[in-house]
Amino acid sequence: MHTPSGQAWRPTADRAALQARATLYATIRAFFSAAGVLEVETPLLSRAAVTDPALDSLKTQLALAGFAAERPLYLHTSPEFAMKRLLAAGSGPIYQICKVFRDGERGRRHHPEFSLLEWYRPGWNTERLMDEVAALVKLALDQPALPVACVTYRALFQTQLDLDPWQADLETLRATARRVGLSGVAELDLDRDGWLDLLLTHCLEPTLGRDCLTFVCDYPPSQAALARVKYSDAVLVAERFELYYQGLELANGFAELSDAEEQRARFEADLAQRRACGQPEPPLDEALLAALAHGLPECAGVALGLDRLLMLALGVTDIAAVLSFSIECA
Incomplete structure (x- = not known):
């Protein structure tokens, strides 16, 4: 949102947007209170950070006795690690509304500081959690009759791009990107997940959820992150x-991974990929691994972007319109 010269002190969101956020948070809290889900709060700062090569953490230093000056603290990209420690300690179902931080993300739909709703349901599978996500979103958007659809990741690529993401080699993925008209394809040097992500974000995402809430499920196992994997239709998929x-x-x-050894192996694979690409290698979250x-408990969890939900509720296309102050005028 453009702020006139000389008025950079002004908010980027108007009063209606501020009121809509307050109403949304009240709706969320009432929804979870009625469902018996406990609201919790966890630290924004951690000695460890996310290892995912696609995410970059912001960090700071703490001038406090007992903390080495050279050891940074990281602003979390998600409250997931700390919330799982609460789950392991017996918290039961929990949710949190908080600010999260991701370096290098700025655009009409992205902001380095944004608001996230994250919750966990012990004893639930992803199908049951998707039902609850849909119910909450329909309530937040005041669209109780909004239809809901679900498509597998594999079926989405097969029907829309005529390729099987489990079988296609790198050249097939490159040829598909060229066929659908993506620019600069010849110069790109991507791995399988890089090509799949490019095709998903540039070709498929814009078509999703146009007349209904659309869930995409059963991702490639290489994109499992902190999810369990299972066999479905004779292929291994991430329960995501x-x-x-x-x-x-x-x-x-x-569907949350609970195997500490498998999670450590995934973290270490992430660090190896970061090392190969020259990215910073943050310390592993040993406290999370100890909790696992x-x-x-067997559980399903989800993170929902509240700023984007507000954008949809208000019909705006720039995330700055729902933020009291964007990063440019903070």
Whole structure:
């Protein structure tokens, strides 16, 4: 949102947007209170950081006795790690509304500081959690009759791009990107997941959720992150889903991985990939791994972007319009 010269002190959101956020948060809290889900709060700062090569953490230093000056603290990209420690300690179902931070993300739909709703349901599978996500989003948008659809990641690529993401080699993926008219394809040097992500974000996402809430589920196992994997239709898939509405990704959910050794192996694979690409290598979250080793209850969890949900509710296309102050005038 453009701020006239000399008025940079002004908010980027108007009063209606501020009121809409307050109403949304009250709706969320009432929804979870009625469902018996406990609201929690966890630290924004951690000695460890996310290892995912696609995410970059912001960091700071703490001038406090007992902390080495050279050891940074990281602003979390999600409250997931700390919330799983609560789950392992017996918290039961929990949710949190908080600010999260991701470096290098700025655009009409992205902001380095944004608001996230994250919740976990012990004893639930992803299908049951998707039902709850849809119910909450329909309530937040005041669209109780909004239809809901679900498509597998594999079927989406097969029907829309005529390729099988489990079988296609790199040249087939490159040829598909060229065929659908993506520019600069010849110069790109991407791995399989890089090509799949390019095709998803540039070709498929804009078509998703145009007349209904659309869940995409059963992702490639290489994109499992912190999700369990299972066999479905004779292929290994990640028990993961994402929610789209009006071409906008709103939520990312998992059947949560509870195996500490498998999670450590995934973290270390992430670090190896970061090392190969010259990216910073943050310290592993040993506290999370210890919590998993202690015993994380079988559960499903999801993170939902509240700023994007507000954008849809208000019909705006720039995230700055729902933020009191964007990063440019903070």
